[in-house]
Amino acid sequence: MTFEERKTLAIAIIDSKKIWKSNYAPPILRGLWKLGVKIPPIPFIPSWKIFLFFGLTFGLIWGITMWNLNWQSMGTLPFEALIKSAKSGAIFGSFIATFHGVRKRVYKLPNWEKLDEHRDKNIIQ
Numbered sequence: 001m002t003f004e005e006r007k008t009l010a011i012a013i014i015d016s017k018k019i020w021k022s023n024y025a026p027p028i029l030r031g032l033w034k035l036g037v038k039i040p041p042i043p044f045i046p047s048w049k050i051f052l053f054f055g056l057t058f059g060l061i062w063g064i065t066m067w068n069l070n071w072q073s074m075g076t077l078p079f080e081a082l083i084k085s086a087k088s089g090a091i092f093g094s095f096i097a098t099f100h101g102v103r104k105r106v107y108k109l110p111n112w113e114k115l116d117e118h119r120d121k122n123i124i125q
Contacts, residue, residue, distance in 0.1 A: 003038045006115050010041050013118060017107045043104045044112040051097040059089020
């Protein structure tokens with residue numbers, strides 16, 4: 001099964017569960033799909049990858065923002081700012097990974113690798 005077929009099947013399964021599009025395919029992910037990046041819908045991404053992506057992204061953006069708006073003028077040391085950013089990223093990444101992991105279990109979504117088994121259940125034509 002090609003990536004596009006697998007993605008179409010995954011989205012059909014998700015839509016059948018009445019999950020909001022913003023939860024499984026936020027605008028940035030849809031933009032990456034249009035650019036040809038092969039990333040599965042969020043509920044089908046392993047939790048550790050969700051943790052890393054969201055944790056690193058949030059920690060970096062939050063840390064840079066706080067450094068420019070607050071920490072630099074307060075005299076916060078760069079190493080201390082880095083530690084605070086890493087902690088906040090880890091907390092945020094854990095929250096998002098847990099949220100999507102729980103939703104995957106609640107809605108009984110299959111693993112990305114096992115989508116072939118669901119092709120025959122007439123979810124999509």
